[in-house]
Amino acid sequence: MQTKRTIFGNRWLPYLLLAPQLAVTVIFFLWPAGQAVWQSFLREDAFGLKTSFVGLSNYTRLFDNAEYINALKVTLVFSVSTAALALISSLLLALALDRTIRSSRVYTTLLVWPYAVAPAIAGVLWWFIFNPTIGIMPYLLERVGYDWNHALQKGDAMALVIIAAAWKQISYNFLFFVAGLQSIPASMREAAAIDGAGPVKRFWTITLPLLSPTTFFLLVVNVVYTMFDTFAVIDATTGGGPAQATMILVYKVYDDGFIGLNLGSSAAQSVILMGIVIALTIIQFRYVERRVTY
Amino acid sequence: MLRTLSTSALALAATLGAAQAETEINWWHAMGGELGAKLEEIVAGYNASQSEYKVIPTYKGSYAETMTAAIAAFRAGEQPDIVQVFEVGTGTMMAAEGAIYPVYQLMADMGADFDPAGYLPAVVGYYTDTDGNMLSMPFNSSTPILYYNKDVFEKAGLDPETAPRTWAEVEEFSKKIMDSGAASCGFTTGWISWVQLENLSAWHNQPIGTLENGFGGLDTELTVNGPVQVKHWENLARWQQDGTFQYGGPGGGADSAPKFYAQDCAIYMNSSASRAGVVANAKDFEVGYGMLPYYDDVEDAPQNSIIGGATLWVLQGQSEAEYKGVAEFFSYLSSAEVQADWHQFSGYLPITEAAYDLGKEQGFYAANPGSDIAIKQITLNAPTPNSKGLRFGNYVQIRAVIDEEFQRLLSGEVDAQGALDSLVKRGNEMIRDFQGANG
Numbered sequence: 001m002q003t004k005r006t007i008f009g010n011r012w013l014p015y016l017l018l019a020p021q022l023a024v025t026v027i028f029f030l031w032p033a034g035q036a037v038w039q040s041f042l043r044e045d046a047f048g049l050k051t052s053f054v055g056l057s058n059y060t061r062l063f064d065n066a067e068y069i070n071a072l073k074v075t076l077v078f079s080v081s082t083a084a085l086a087l088i089s090s091l092l093l094a095l096a097l098d099r100t101i102r103s104s105r106v107y108t109t110l111l112v113w114p115y116a117v118a119p120a121i122a123g124v125l126w127w128f129i130f131n132p133t134i135g136i137m138p139y140l141l142e143r144v145g146y147d148w149n150h151a152l153q154k155g156d157a158m159a160l161v162i163i164a165a166a167w168k169q170i171s172y173n174f175l176f177f178v179a180g181l182q183s184i185p186a187s188m189r190e191a192a193a194i195d196g197a198g199p200v201k202r203f204w205t206i207t208l209p210l211l212s213p214t215t216f217f218l219l220v221v222n223v224v225y226t227m228f229d230t231f232a233v234i235d236a237t238t239g240g241g242p243a244q245a246t247m248i249l250v251y252k253v254y255d256d257g258f259i260g261l262n263l264g265s266s267a268a269q270s271v272i273l274m275g276i277v278i279a280l281t282i283i284q285f286r287y288v289e290r291r292v293t294y
Numbered sequence: 295m296l297r298t299l300s301t302s303a304l305a306l307a308a309t310l311g312a313a314q315a316e317t318e319i320n321w322w323h324a325m326g327g328e329l330g331a332k333l334e335e336i337v338a339g340y341n342a343s344q345s346e347y348k349v350i351p352t353y354k355g356s357y358a359e360t361m362t363a364a365i366a367a368f369r370a371g372e373q374p375d376i377v378q379v380f381e382v383g384t385g386t387m388m389a390a391e392g393a394i395y396p397v398y399q400l401m402a403d404m405g406a407d408f409d410p411a412g413y414l415p416a417v418v419g420y421y422t423d424t425d426g427n428m429l430s431m432p433f434n435s436s437t438p439i440l441y442y443n444k445d446v447f448e449k450a451g452l453d454p455e456t457a458p459r460t461w462a463e464v465e466e467f468s469k470k471i472m473d474s475g476a477a478s479c480g481f482t483t484g485w486i487s488w489v490q491l492e493n494l495s496a497w498h499n500q501p502i503g504t505l506e507n508g509f510g511g512l513d514t515e516l517t518v519n520g521p522v523q524v525k526h527w528e529n530l531a532r533w534q535q536d537g538t539f540q541y542g543g544p545g546g547g548a549d550s551a552p553k554f555y556a557q558d559c560a561i562y563m564n565s566s567a568s569r570a571g572v573v574a575n576a577k578d579f580e581v582g583y584g585m586l587p588y589y590d591d592v593e594d595a596p597q598n599s600i601i602g603g604a605t606l607w608v609l610q611g612q613s614e615a616e617y618k619g620v621a622e623f624f625s626y627l628s629s630a631e632v633q634a635d636w637h638q639f640s641g642y643l644p645i646t647e648a649a650y651d652l653g654k655e656q657g658f659y660a661a662n663p664g665s666d667i668a669i670k671q672i673t674l675n676a677p678t679p680n681s682k683g684l685r686f687g688n689y690v691q692i693r694a695v696i697d698e699e700f701q702r703l704l705s706g707e708v709d710a711q712g713a714l715d716s717l718v719k720r721g722n723e724m725i726r727d728f729q730g731a732n733g
Binding site for chain 1: 386544545690705
């Protein structure tokens with residue numbers, strides 16, 4: 001493997017060139033993150049007038065807290081389902097494109113549209129479509145005998161946020177899958193076809209294994225997406241309800257910190273979330289570094 | 295080059311001159327839409343009335359966003375002079391002794407024209423300390439009332455001029471309405487927490503919490519799992535099952551108003567400040583008004599209802615000149631003319647007796663039936679320790695817990711006693727947290 005290497009004449013020049021980026025990282029990431037870590041050891045009133053150091057108490061209390069355990073479970077269900085739904089449906093769409101209409105730009109463009117919709121707007125759209133009082137879907141569902149009410153039924157609410165969040169992510173996944181599929185040499189599939197392998201067999205033994213680096217990359221990106229970027233969707237559709245049925249971790253950080261003004265607990269929760277995302281990123285980087293080839 | 299420099303120096307001098315002439319007072323508020331426009335009109339009226347101070351109103355989003363913004367600004371030393379805080383944030387603001395400048399003290403320090411006795415006790419009682427001192431300036435206070443659809447009542451063979459007085463009547467009327475096909479549901483409501491729990495308790499003279507609903511100190515505990523509240527929530531769950539009642543969602547109950555406007559539900563309970571919206575949206579039917587229903591087998595019912603809405607808090611850390619302006623602006627705000635105008639436009643309660651009397655003189659209540667239901671309801675009886683309001687720390691979160699437990703009740707996960715017991719337990723934990731952080 002060839003590595004590109006630039007030799008700088010001046011020792012300080014590379015650092016100087018890096019400085020703006022480093023400054024941004026320090027000011028906008030390290031400093032606030034450090035503050036969050038420090039805050040997570042404190043108990044403070046909203047105005048910051050009375051502060052006391054409480055050690056790890058904010059953390060221990062979280063794990064004794066039924067609502068936090070519930071948020072962990074909700075996040076797990078939500079993340080796995082959303083990622084699975086977004087990956088499977090985008091793979092099906094990409095396969096359809098790859099098999100039949102190889103160069104249909106219209107189809108590709110239409111599928112990418114949802115990605116351009118701001119998450120909050122997407123949330124409002126879904127909220128509108130599924131609104132139990134004025135939405136079109138509950139009206140249609142009622143005709144087939146299903147009483148949709150995500151304001152009260154936990155299952156309905158979870159289904160709604162999963163659909164809304166997955167819908168946003170399908171475009172992104174689709175683009176990567178299309179690129180991944182096009183990099184699989186047609187000759188391999190043709191050879192298999194000549195050997196008598198049917199389309200299903202070819203998919204499971206050739207396409208899917210060769211697509212696995214893309215799939216794995218997307219899995220990590222999707223899980224990170226579901227855990228962090230779905231805030232707006234949740235906020236606009238269910239607000240974490242009913243009875244905390246869609247209260248995912250990142251929404252709880254916001255709810256406890258910005259609505260409830262319980263800054264210590266909110267900071268401890270964001271530190272835990274930061275730990276989760278760091279772990280996910282390490283997994284991703286290690287994998288990308290090795291890049292297993294089949 | 296020289297010319298640009300001198301021009302900018304001139305411009306600078308001009309702005310400095312203006313700043314010296316007028317002390318600027320920043321007011322962060324949460325009034326959007328028509329209410330926001332009206333608020334700006336009031337401020338413009340004040341700014342035009344004198345030249346010493348200039349009040350600058352800034353819309354900061356929802357109540358929760360406005361409060362959070364002000365708190366964050368305070369921590370950064372950039373706080374406004376005045377911030378509008380909703381009633382459930384009262385406990386938090388009161389406990390922040392170094393951050394707030396109590397209004398009674400401000401008015402005394404600045405020698406402003408201020409007579410606490412002129413304010414309606416039912417309104418200011420919510421915002422006074424245990425010694426009766428007013429800590430914040432009431433601005434927009436409302437109380438829940440009952441709206442009903444006169445046309446539907448008539449179609450169902452009911453007297454369109456009679457609102458249901460008791461919960462038994464609400465049930466009976468609803469049955470008639472649904473059986474006759476005049477509407478598909480009896481009633482809906484905004485604000486489960488505020489209307490169907492807090493006001494229900496006050497209206498029946500039942501304690502919401504110990505220590506006079508939390509007025510007596512941070513060591514308070516919730517007591518809303520009493521027999522009256524349990525019975526009411528049991529009824530609501532039952533009525534939701536048979537369609538008499540339709541749930542309108544958590545918080546303000548965003549889905550409840552459309553149910554009433556679309557004539558799906560014949561009766562609607564929500565803030566008196568919803569009146570303008572109700573009148574504007576009730577295009578195809580006539581609206582009737584009534585007081586909140588009560589259970590006639592509860593001894594002290596009806597007592598008086600409690601308020602919601604927001605007040606203006608003054609924050610510490612500003613100059614003497616600005617506080618003088620704030621005091622003067624508050625005197626202007628509570629003058630009878632300004633108050634009557636705001637109250638009549640918005641449906642919020644007048645905060646002074648004088649404003650109420652002015653409205654009577656102008657014949658406003660006679661011309662607009664239903665517009666004085668709210669004020670009659672909060673002044674129905676002298677407030678008791680159970681009905682003068684409530685004051686708990688972390689109450690914003692407790693409100694969310696109330697919604698969650700109500701949702702669990704309606705989805706059949708728990709019964710009314712279980713939901714309210716769990717609510718009290720979870721709420722008390724939050725009150726203890728607040729006590730720990732502020733005690």
